Amino acid sequence: xxGGMDGGAFLKSVSEGVFRVPWCxxxxxxxxxxxxRCGRCTGPAGLRDGEPEGLVLEASGAAGTRFGLVDLGxxxxxxxxxxxxxxxxxxxxxTSCGVRDGRPYYVASDAWM
Amino acid sequence: MRVGITACGHSGFSTGGGAxxxxxAAAARLxxxxxxxxxxxDAVIVSSNEGAGYLGPILAEGAGIRPGAAHRxxxxxxxGASAIISAYAHVASGLAGSxxxxxxxxxxxxxxxxxxxxxxxxxxxxxxxxxxxSSSYKRRFxxxxxxxxxxxxxxSANAEENPxxxxxxxxxxxxxxxxxxxxxxxxxxxCSRSCTGxxxxxxxxxxxxxxxxxxxxxxxxxxxxxxxGPEFLxxxxxxxxxxxxLLMAGRRPAEVGVAEVHDAFSVCEPMALEAAGICAPGTxxxxxxxxxxxxSRRINPRGGLLGSGHPPGATGxxxxxxxxxxxxxxxxxxxxxxxxxxxxxxxxxxxxxxxxIVVES
Numbered sequence: 135x136x137g138g139m140d141g142g143a144f145l146k147s148v149s150e151g152v153f154r155v156p157w158c159x160x161x162x163x164x165x166x167x168x169x170x171r172c173g174r175c176t177g178p179a180g181l182r183d184g185e186p187e188g189l190v191l192e193a194s195g196a197a198g199t200r201f202g203l204v205d206l207g208x209x210x211x212x213x214x215x216x217x218x219x220x221x222x223x224x225x226x227x228x229t230s231c232g233v234r235d236g237r238p239y240y241v242a243s244d245a246w247m
Numbered sequence: 248m249r250v251g252i253t254a255c256g257h258s259g260f261s262t263g264g265g266a267x268x269x270x271x272a273a274a275a276r277l278x279x280x281x282x283x284x285x286x287x288x289d290a291v292i293v294s295s296n297e298g299a300g301y302l303g304p305i306l307a308e309g310a311g312i313r314p315g316a317a318h319r320x321x322x323x324x325x326x327g328a329s330a331i332i333s334a335y336a337h338v339a340s341g342l343a344g345s346x347x348x349x350x351x352x353x354x355x356x357x358x359x360x361x362x363x364x365x366x367x368x369x370x371x372x373x374x375x376x377x378x379x380x381s382s383s384y385k386r387r388f389x390x391x392x393x394x395x396x397x398x399x400x401x402x403s404a405n406a407e408e409n410p411x412x413x414x415x416x417x418x419x420x421x422x423x424x425x426x427x428x429x430x431x432x433x434x435x436x437x438c439s440r441s442c443t444g445x446x447x448x449x450x451x452x453x454x455x456x457x458x459x460x461x462x463x464x465x466x467x468x469x470x471x472x473x474x475x476g477p478e479f480l481x482x483x484x485x486x487x488x489x490x491x492x493l494l495m496a497g498r499r500p501a502e503v504g505v506a507e508v509h510d511a512f513s514v515c516e517p518m519a520l521e522a523a524g525i526c527a528p529g530t531x532x533x534x535x536x537x538x539x540x541x542x543s544r545r546i547n548p549r550g551g552l553l554g555s556g557h558p559p560g561a562t563g564x565x566x567x568x569x570x571x572x573x574x575x576x577x578x579x580x581x582x583x584x585x586x587x588x589x590x591x592x593x594x595x596x597x598x599x600x601x602x603x604i605v606v607e608s
Contacts, residue, residue: 140363145365166366167364167471167475168365192379192382192383192386193379193382194375194378194379194381194382194430194431194432195430196374196378196429196431201379202379203479205479209476209477209478211474211475212366212367212474213366213367213368213369213370213375213376213473213474214368215368215369222386234369237368237369237371238365238368238369239368239369240368
């Protein structure tokens, strides 16, 4: 490990616009932060079907963009751009994601409801 | 075995130059100012995030030291305290009688952004986690931007008595509030400044008069990622590390007469003071205003990171050097009252890990 990001299949899926939680089927736990293998059993991490719903824990903004800490459950949390009218306490879903300049980006919004 | 800090040295903190020359200057000043024979130094530990390797032996050769161990410790912004704790372990175990610890980094160098952390998404820069913490603190405790602006103003005023500090901090609370908006919850002067600088301390066995005994150490690592970990509890690592350090020292938070806390951003100071038990929850910002009004130098007398600048590898060592000067009564114009028991708090990556050291005269 060289300290660089190694999100494996997760980042590939994100780059295709689909946010799916890395998952170890053997241990039944998310592999988070994302990694190619489970840190507990070292087995390969797959991607769990379904896009998770979450809760905005905290929020701020910069240069007209609102962002927040989103809890997607089971210890999976992200810093995401907040879309729609999402604010602290809102139920949200990752409505957009991708990879830009080598980093993933996530947009969480309440607009899907 | 009694272990303590017996000497210190600094380079000036500046916006230019390299980590190597700063490191050499800080070590040379320690050896010169405290009349330390290079032949008496058993080990050298460098704390740095620099990309260049072999910094321990390089420093030793330049300083005329022929140590046994010479290596580097890297732990982002808390590299310095981590290196001092490693030196303590060397001395306490008998592996070394004295260890030169020297921390150094250059302006704009690595060590400020954790590229590995995918949980941060597009918000990798530390200003984003700091903005989240600031927003959270305001929401939970009703603190205002003006309340938090007192912290950089006060710490910058303290730094005026620190000859090694990076110049150019805010002159007043109004300066902070009128500085450029970085995020909705942070102004420019609420962010510590990356700079070039170095600091050195000598950690030795059997410290006598004029030394600062290391009486407590606590370390805690909650996670590496900002948004990962089993639960989201900001600065929980600081609470755990401070509790452990004070327990080891047999001290209560109220007995801490002087503390250097890791104010990488304005909100970090009250959060750290509250996590360490020095202030009650939600009162840390008001305490900063009280200290500003009374002239108390109990917290961050050298100016903290906000007032002095923040070369990540050097910060924890500079904090320890200040605590050494304070508890031994050598801090001159920035001397805190009743500073016989000092604490340093050094943390990394949004406070996901923390190190706390207690020193006493």
